[in-house]
Structures are given as C-alpha cells and as structure tokens.
Amino acid sequence: MNIGDAAKASGVSAKMIRYYESIALIPAPNRTGSGYRVYSPTEVQMLRFIRRSRDLGFPVGKIEELLALWRDRTRHSADVKRLATDQIDGLERRVREMQAMIDTLRHLADACCGDHRPDCPILADLGRGP
Amino acid sequence: MNIGDAAKASGVSAKMIRYYESIALIPAPNRTGSGYRVYSPTEVQMLRFIRRSRDLGFPVGKIEELLALWRDRTRHSADVKRLATDQIDGLERRVREMQAMIDTLRHLADACCGDHRPDCPILADLGRGP
DNA sequence: CTTGACCTTCCCATCATGGGAAGCCCTATC
DNA sequence: GATAGGGCTTCCCATGATGGGAAGGTCAAG
Numbered sequence: 121m122n123i124g125d126a127a128k129a130s131g132v133s134a135k136m137i138r139y140y141e142s143i144a145l146i147p148a149p150n151r152t153g154s155g156y157r158v159y160s161p162t163e164v165q166m167l168r169f170i171r172r173s174r175d176l177g178f179p180v181g182k183i184e185e186l187l188a189l190w191r192d193r194t195r196h197s198a199d200v201k202r203l204a205t206d207q208i209d210g211l212e213r214r215v216r217e218m219q220a221m222i223d224t225l226r227h228l229a230d231a232c233c234g235d236h237r238p239d240c241p242i243l244a245d246l247g248r249g250p
Numbered sequence: 251m252n253i254g255d256a257a258k259a260s261g262v263s264a265k266m267i268r269y270y271e272s273i274a275l276i277p278a279p280n281r282t283g284s285g286y287r288v289y290s291p292t293e294v295q296m297l298r299f300i301r302r303s304r305d306l307g308f309p310v311g312k313i314e315e316l317l318a319l320w321r322d323r324t325r326h327s328a329d330v331k332r333l334a335t336d337q338i339d340g341l342e343r344r345v346r347e348m349q350a351m352i353d354t355l356r357h358l359a360d361a362c363c364g365d366h367r368p369d370c371p372i373l374a375d376l377g378r379g380p
Numbered sequence: 381c382t383t384g385a386c387c388t389t390c391c392c393a394t395c396a397t398g399g400g401a402a403g404c405c406c407t408a409t410c
Numbered sequence: 411g412a413t414a415g416g417g418c419t420t421c422c423c424a425t426g427a428t429g430g431g432a433a434g435g436t437c438a439a440g
Contacts (some may be wrong), residue, residue: 124386
C-alpha cells in the first residue's frame with residue numbers, strides 16, 4: 121500500500137504521514153526498490169489511531185504515550201485514563217478562557233448600537249486608560 | 251520611555267513590541283541618538299489597546315482593522331460591531347468543537363475503570379477498525 | 381513510448397511567542 | 411574616571427501541526 125492509499129485509508133494526509141515518520145512518532149515503513157513507502161494494514165491502523173487521537177485534541181507528545189500504552193499489553197488502564205482526564209482538564213480550561221472572552225465580547229457588542237455613527241463602547245473599552 | 255518601561259506599562263513584552271513594529275502593526279517609534287526606541291504615552295496606549303484585543307482572542311490581522319477604526323473618527327460603529335460578532339462566532343465555533351471532544355473523552359473515560367488491568371475502552375476506541 | 385498520476389526530498393510559510401548570543405549604551409558606585 | 415550591572419540593539423532559531431510547491435524519479439494504462 122502506497123502512501124497515498126494509506127492516507128485515504130487512515131484519514132491522515134501523506135504530508136503528515138511523512139512528518140510523523142520524521143519525528144519518530146511512527147516507525148519508518150518498508151520501501152520498494154525504487155524508494156516508495158509501503159504500509160501494512162497494521163501501520164494503517166496505527167495511523168487511524170493517531171488521527172482519532174488528534175481529533176480528540178491530543179498533542180503529538182501525548183499521542184506518543186497513548187501509542188506506547190496501546191502496544192503495551194501489561195499497561196494499567198489507569199495510565200490511559202489519566203491521559204484522557206488530563207486532556208479533558210486542558211480542554212475545559214481552554215473552553216473557560218474562551219468563554220470568558222465570549223462573555224466580555226458579547227457584553228461590549230450588546231452595548232454597541234452598530235449603526236453609521238462612530239461612537240462605540242467596544243473601541244472605548246479597548247482604548248481605555250490603565 | 252524606553253521599550254522596557256513601555257512593556258511594563260502596556261503589558262506587551264519588549265519582544266512582542268519589536269515584533270509588532272516589524273510587521274507594521276504599530277509605526278516605528280522615535281529613536282534616541284544611540285538607537286534606543288522611545289515611546290510616547292499615545293504609543294503606550296496603542297500597545298495597551300493591542301494587548302486588550304489579544305486578550306479577547308483577536309488575531310493580529312483583525313487588530314490591524316480595529317486599530318484603523320479606532321483612529322478613524324468617521325468610522326461606523328457597525329464595522330466595529332461586526333468585527334466583534336465575527337470574533338464571537340469564531341470563538342463559539344471553537345468552543346463547540348472542543349466541547350464535542352470533551353464529551354467524547356468523558357464518555358470514554360467514564361467507561362474506563364482506571365485500575366491496574368490493561369483492558370481499556372479508550373484505547374479500544376482509538377484503535378478500532380474503520 | 382508517451383502521458384498522467386503518483387512518489388521522493390527539500391525548502392518555505394503559517395501564527396504569536398520566547399530564548400539566546402554578540403555587542404553597544406547608560407547609570408550608579410567606588 | 412573606571413568598572414559593573416542592567417538595559418538596549420539586531421539577528422538567528424525554535425515552537426506545533428499543517429500546507430504549498432518545486433525539481434525530479436517511477437509506475438501503469440493506453
């Protein structure tokens with residue numbers, strides 16, 4: 121299976137597959153005599169694993185840990201769960217930050233009449249003194 | 251006022267002040283005979299404006315537009331409001347995406363007993379077939 | 381045998397931010 | 411007046427995950 125087919129089958133772009141190989145997130149695959157990368161079903165499954173992890177927002181470093189646990193038959197599920205809950209915590213923190221921005225923005229936007237006149241509480245707030 | 255003092259007064263790091271100048275988000279300030287940047291209160295206020303905008307998640311490109319409107323006494327507040335509501339929309343979209351990740355992760359984490367045994371629905375899900 | 385689709389590597393760009401090196405400048409203290 | 415320490419300058423590099431594109435080799439169908 122060439123890289124293009126592996127990309128289609130896994131949902132990871134060929135570009136990213138090469139990148140993951142370059143940072144050693146995945147092992148270097150076999151090559152044909154002419155240098156083409158060849159992927160086995162197992163490797164494609166690993167790529168799908170990576171893509172699903174990315175879809176859940178895991179950074180590459182954490183995916184590395186997830187892959188190690190995935191391969192480790194003597195893993196403790198507690199370790200996996202901790203990665204998941206840490207990820208939840210990080211996402212929730214970011215959501216809270218963005219929600220605070222949204223709240224402020226909505227408050228300001230509500231106070232702006234949004235017509236042809238220049239008076240604007242949004243700019244007034246951004247430009248207010250210290 | 252030197253760059254360090256302007257940084258303290260505005261909350262924008264000296265590094266970022268130089269960066270904003272390099273991308274022409276702010277005009278090049280006056281210099282002393284020896285080449286030190288000198289900032290007036292007006293320029294510090296502009297830096298504060300930028301920092302507040304960044305705190306609300308605006309990307310630099312949008313801050314450029316906000317600054318232009320700020321300076322334009324013939325602006326229409328509708329234009330400012332549109333920037334704000336667009337920003338709200340973008341943030342809300344990202345929040346929804348992250349919330350979906352959180353929901354999935356929590357569902358998976360709840361199903362994982364998180365003990366010393368290797369069985370783990372989280373890994374099972376990430377590694378499941380197509 | 382040609383054509384077009386694929387593959388390879390390599391370099392560059394994003395976006396906002398920080399780190400650090402080499403070297404100059406200013407002020408306070410001795 | 412010399413020296414020390416801290417601040418300033420520019421320049422280069424790195425981040426994280428991704429895409430774009432060029433130059434050139436390969437493969438399969440017609």
